[in-house]
Amino acid sequence: MSTETTYAELTRWIQRVHALGTVGELLGWDEQVNLPPGAAEQRAGQQAALAEAAHAAASDPRLGGWLTQLEAAAGLTADQRAVVKNARKDYDRATKLPAEFVREKATQDSRGYHAWAKARAADDFAGYAPVLAKNLELVKREAGHLGWAGREYDYMIDKHDPGMTAEVIGRLFGELKRELVPLVREIAASKVKPRADALRGFSTEGQQVFLREVTERLGFDYNRGRIDVSLHPFCSGTGSDVRMTTRFKEHEPLDSLFSSIHETGHGLYEQGLPADQLGTALGIHAGMAVHESQSRLWENQVARSRGFWQCFEPRLRAVFPAQTAGVSTDELYLAINAVSPTLIRVDADEVTYNLHIILRFELEKKLFTGELAVADLPGAWRTAAAELLGLTPPNDREGVLQDVHWSGGAFGYFPSYCLGNMLAAQLWYRALALRPQLEEDFARGDFTWLLGWLRENIHSQGRRYDALELARRVTGEELSPRSLLRYLRERYGALYLR
């Protein structure tokens, strides 16, 4: 076959494999949104059959042949080389793990989740420790099978963020930590405190109306997506079928609003990928850090800004006149930008959040090097929490047992959240440099310039570049925590450190 024909065969095939993946994602969405309570087992069977079929397609020997031919071919464009490189990575992951290992890992992942849920309920780390140790052993073996022996933690990081390493993250997080820890202490000591009970009695119907208006104005295309209700908010799907979820709490309207804007950021990214390239490196996101940069940028830099609320405060008051009557503009804005260190990551404000991630990264890293034994995790967690957050967990439920990630072997995932925050702030200042009147746009309800700029520079680029290269190309600077620190100081300093 000619190179062009082979390349066409390859892309057709990987797009087909990707389509099967999106079907699995849709089943997952449906499970959270629609599944009858009694259908869990049947759904598990459907997912297993689908995964088996998708794996058969992803490991088809023809793929290997096409890849070998294309890797040796001269004259591929840079885009084509990116597609081939990404396809090779996927193919190796699909073919290099022994079937016996895959079975063992799948069983352990499921067992791990249940062991974690049980341990958390009982605050029993000791009972969970052997499971966690087994998880760690398995991901190390996985890395070994794929040629990353000796660089196991980098393998796990690369899985979520292609091109990223523990060394780079360690440097970036170290720099961030030095200035962020004192900043959080300062804010926590401030006399300015948000009113905890400012916003109460917001009907679900009203929240839905307001939410729809906000997310549509930001640019989410409801002709190519939808929003539904689920227990935990998430965003799934891609291209022309992006599905977000949210939940409504009567006394916490900002929870639903901001988590939905966060998911909208993810959704805008997925809706902005090149439709005809879905599944190839040209039509898939660049990794979790870049994904998170999009959700955080819209959630934080945009939707917690004064400009944004100049537009939407009147709308909020129009939908909820009684509920907002006793709340001043400044009180509302402070509630939107509340900062208060907490032990629980998922409850953290956007300033403190980064410290939760640094804590996890430092422990994960030591687990992989062997500096830290699994049995010593709870103590190490308490020490780190005291150092970083100024808080010591009274038990492991509020400490090392709080997150689900490690129970399924998802090590190396946490850093993406903080890397995303860094990139979001860096993109924000670059955007402001190009268009200083950005907040004035927002005040008029106009988000088109920002979305257009992200579409062109991030969304339409797919996975051509990794997070570091993307930061360089779009902002003209290396990825660093400087913009994030500047942003946090500017926004929260003005509120808390006057």
Add this chain to the structure above:
Amino acid sequence: MSTETTYAELTRWIQRVHALGTVGELLGWDEQVNLPPGAAEQRAGQQAALAEAAHAAASDPRLGGWLTQLEAAAGLTADQRAVVKNARKDYDRATKLPAEFVREKATQDSRGYHAWAKARAADDFAGYAPVLAKNLELVKREAGHLGWAGREYDYMIDKHDPGMTAEVIGRLFGELKRELVPLVREIAASKVKPRADALRGFSTEGQQVFLREVTERLGFDYNRGRIDVSLHPFCSGTGSDVRMTTRFKEHEPLDSLFSSIHETGHGLYEQGLPADQLGTALGIHAGMAVHESQSRLWENQVARSRGFWQCFEPRLRAVFPAQTAGVSTDELYLAINAVSPTLIRVDADEVTYNLHIILRFELEKKLFTGELAVADLPGAWRTAAAELLGLTPPNDREGVLQDVHWSGGAFGYFPSYCLGNMLAAQLWYRALALRPQLEEDFARGDFTWLLGWLRENIHSQGRRYDALELARRVTGEELSPRSLLRYLRERYGALYLR
């Protein structure tokens, strides 16, 4: 491998293939209920990738090997033989059609739908005729590939109703026609007429409440299923995840109610299949005629009965006091059992409906034998409509162009509807013979005896027996139109021919 091991491998594999099929069905449900308008093309790609993966699994050579071994094995139980026989049929359908033919057929099916929609809108049969002729040619070729040359129409019938033939249907329909045509004429001439405007202004919310109560009382398990809204009502899914849909019209509350009870009948059947056997002949429905017998039995024999309305009339009046205030019990019951011949099958009452089916069967049969040319269909349709319904379509939109089925090559499907009506009536009288107080049960809102009897005799049997054998076993008689005629005369005679 031992016979037992081979049998276990076979069932595991066919259950996996079936699970992939149910995923496709879920995508279809989602398309009707949830899909964002702009996602149609992406969904088509997902369905194509899934179909390709399912076909790869269904035509896996290992399946052929297991089947050959089991077909030669001694000592299989009757159940196991039924499973092997059904799996062989599926395997042959998956493997005996040349890839080139499958592609041609898929393209033609899609083209056919669009050609039909266009022809119907423009009332242009001549423009559609070549497409229909091509459809007919393709299904004949399909029958030939599968060894049914010379029995092409029987092949198409067997596809929907295993074991059924045109000869049997011709005999049954002939017998039914003789007595049904004059009965419909008598009823049409009756002075008794339902009030067309009796039921108006029924809110969607109220209809939903009433519908939920009715379907739950009939036995639909909402722990293992759900009901949503779509443009056209349908029922999909199986086992513990059965999904029905309905639509609400303010001035036609009976439309939504009875179509939902119809879908409930389908849903009860699917929920009653043996959960651990889903996808094998022991855990799949026995064909469309039996499926339709279940939907019709609940919709007609049960839900149009006096007993049923003794229970639910007070509930309907409680939910809709104003809307039902001016409607007497007799008027309500007559509206529920309205009969009025119409040219359009989907608008037909349960008496006339059967004549619409007989009309289509007789034309289909002649198309396959060659007695009737495609070009002569419109005239033949008009003649048959005048003879059977006493009505002559003023154009082809209300004649030969009204149904979608043939446009996708679905010949041999229509007879199932009428066979289902026959079987429903036959089951009804058998049930009454075993439990004469059945309508008294209904009046108390108790449907458990009937559901239990159907569970035991129909649902739990899966595809062990074809429709004819099932009728014989459950009712002690050959399938015949006598029960249907008796039922129609009893119920509608009492109302219209007093």
